[in-house]
Amino acid sequence: MKVVIYQDIDAGRAVVVVPAYNDKLRDESLTESDYLDKVISKAVPPNVGYSIIEHTALPSSRSNRNSWFYDHDLGMITEG
Numbered sequence: 001m002k003v004v005i006y007q008d009i010d011a012g013r014a015v016v017v018v019p020a021y022n023d024k025l026r027d028e029s030l031t032e033s034d035y036l037d038k039v040i041s042k043a044v045p046p047n048v049g050y051s052i053i054e055h056t057a058l059p060s061s062r063s064n065r066n067s068w069f070y071d072h073d074l075g076m077i078t079e080g
Contacts, residue, residue, distance in 0.1 A: 002032070003058070004040055005070045005077075006050035014070040014077060016058065017043045051075065 004017040019039045020026065030038065036052060044050045051072050059068070059077060067079045 001055045002036060002052050003055050004036070004044065004050055004052055006044050006048050007070055007072075009048075012069075013066055014068040018055070 001018075001021065003019070006015055006017075007013075008015045017039060019036060021032075021035070026035065040050060049072050051070065053075070057077075059079075064079050069078050070076075071078065
């Protein structure tokens with residue numbers, strides 16, 4: 001399952017957006033790509049870089065989630 005990740009500059013941490021793929025109100029005519037575009041347009045602030053990654057790329061432990069930093073160039077999450 002694909003998720004969207006971006007860096008919240010004000011909070012200093014990564015934000016993970018998990019689309020509601022199984023939402024019964026979702027427009028079924030949208031492809032996965034179109035649906036992700038719609039989610040990004042609503043969830044990611046303007047002029048902020050983001051990446052689309054597989055949920056399996058997220059750390060398995062979420063205990064330090066508030067200290068995650070996503071490096072778009074390296075394509076990885078680090079804990080700050």
